[in-house]
Amino acid sequence: MHKVFRSVMVLLEWLLFIAASVIGIANGAVNQYAWERISRINQEGPYLGIVVPNSFEMSPLLQSSSFVPNNKFPYIDFAGRRFRIGRVEDKRVIVVMTGLSMVNAGITTELLLNLFKIKGILHIGIAGNANPELQIGDVTIPQYWAHLGLWNWQRFGDGPNDELALESNGDYTRKIGYLKFSDYNNNTRDDNLLNNVWFQPEEVFPIDGYPEIRQHAFWIPVNDPYFSLAMKLEGMELGGCVNSTCLPRTPKVIRVERGVSANVFVDNAAYRKFLHSNFNVTTIDMESAAVALVCLQQRTPFLTIRALSDLAGGGSSISNEAATFAPLAASNAVEVLLKFISLLNLEIQQICEKLLNLHSFFNLIIIFC
Numbered sequence: 001m002h003k004v005f006r007s008v009m010v011l012l013e014w015l016l017f018i019a020a021s022v023i024g025i026a027n028g029a030v031n032q033y034a035w036e037r038i039s040r041i042n043q044e045g046p047y048l049g050i051v052v053p054n055s056f057e058m059s060p061l062l063q064s065s066s067f068v069p070n071n072k073f074p075y076i077d078f079a080g081r082r083f084r085i086g087r088v089e090d091k092r093v094i095v096v097m098t099g100l101s102m103v104n105a106g107i108t109t110e111l112l113l114n115l116f117k118i119k120g121i122l123h124i125g126i127a128g129n130a131n132p133e134l135q136i137g138d139v140t141i142p143q144y145w146a147h148l149g150l151w152n153w154q155r156f157g158d159g160p161n162d163e164l165a166l167e168s169n170g171d172y173t174r175k176i177g178y179l180k181f182s183d184y185n186n187n188t189r190d191d192n193l194l195n196n197v198w199f200q201p202e203e204v205f206p207i208d209g210y211p212e213i214r215q216h217a218f219w220i221p222v223n224d225p226y227f228s229l230a231m232k233l234e235g236m237e238l239g240g241c242v243n244s245t246c247l248p249r250t251p252k253v254i255r256v257e258r259g260v261s262a263n264v265f266v267d268n269a270a271y272r273k274f275l276h277s278n279f280n281v282t283t284i285d286m287e288s289a290a291v292a293l294v295c296l297q298q299r300t301p302f303l304t305i306r307a308l309s310d311l312a313g314g315g316s317s318i319s320n321e322a323a324t325f326a327p328l329a330a331s332n333a334v335e336v337l338l339k340f341i342s343l344l345n346l347e348i349q350q351i352c353e354k355l356l357n358l359h360s361f362f363n364l365i366i367i368f369c
């Protein structure tokens, strides 16, 4: 009887929600009924936010038996995004798909952090590989992320010793290093009209800073405890075959120094080489640095897990490998994510156990355990 009553209540809630949406009952920008549902979801928080670029990268997670949707509020649709509420490895999560590239990743991460009570963000997906020591299928966990899409494109004829436009205002800098196109000329060493690009740090406005007083950020570190914990993932066994074709060696999980993102699909051997030799970059993608920038400004811990699907232009001269290996990479990234979340539980338990052994002074903290 109780079960029937609950089902009726859930049904009524849904009907009310649909009615409210149709009639357009709104209180400011956020529909009042949506707000109420979000508040109730937040009462059960905080959650781990799982941010994924595209549906083929998300579906191995949603299809995994480790993901259990919340039976009352399986999802909330808001601002063109679907926030899926549930549990992974018995830990409360909200999973959201961003769509391709930096603006989508930034908007979605910001919405997730502003609407919901989130204690940390885990970002997963596939990536290009700039590191000759790694292979397709490997899963990378970079320690630093940078957005490489903010450029000051220098006028023709100017070089490393010439000030950039608006540099003296403090808007732009020559500290980070530059890409000189003619360094990559073949045969002729004539300069070319593209000249130089100087990468620029992002302006950031952290929640604990002063509004409108900018700070700058280029290499954004992931969360230290998450990165340390990720060491325990190294040695995991991962899939290495697509149908009956297997990679030369079994893929591995590896923490690397650096990853970069921009609104650019890199399929270019020379640029790949430049990124690796100038910045020690391994992982190249189109979203992680946007997630990193939002998390930096919101002071939210984050980690990125990116599986290598291709060589970013450094491999076969015929075609990019992602067409073949993207599904394998996507499923490897999810495997590593699930393992990480299970370790996260364990780690918290271990910390709690340690605290329990300590003085009762820590009683307050222990409540959280």
Ligand SMILES: *[C@@H]1O[C@H](CO)[C@@H](O)[C@H](O)[C@H]1NC(C)=O
Binding pocket: 186, 187
């Ligand atoms: C330079 O050009 C020649 C002739 O087109 C080509 O064979 C060679 O592979 C090129 N070298 C590089 C590094 O691209």
Ligand SMILES: *[C@@H]1O[C@H](CO)[C@@H](O)[C@H](O)[C@H]1NC(C)=O
Binding pocket: 255, 256, 257, 258, 280, 282
């Ligand atoms: C480059 O990064 C790798 C890991 O990605 C690290 O082992 C190596 O020490 C780094 N090299 C330098 C020169 O920092």
Ligand SMILES: *[C@@H]1O[C@H](CO)[C@@H](O)[C@H](O)[C@H]1NC(C)=O
Binding pocket: 242, 243, 324
């Ligand atoms: C693997 O097999 C599936 C199903 O037969 C097929 O759709 C897919 O194209 C194959 N992938 C490759 C890389 O051959």
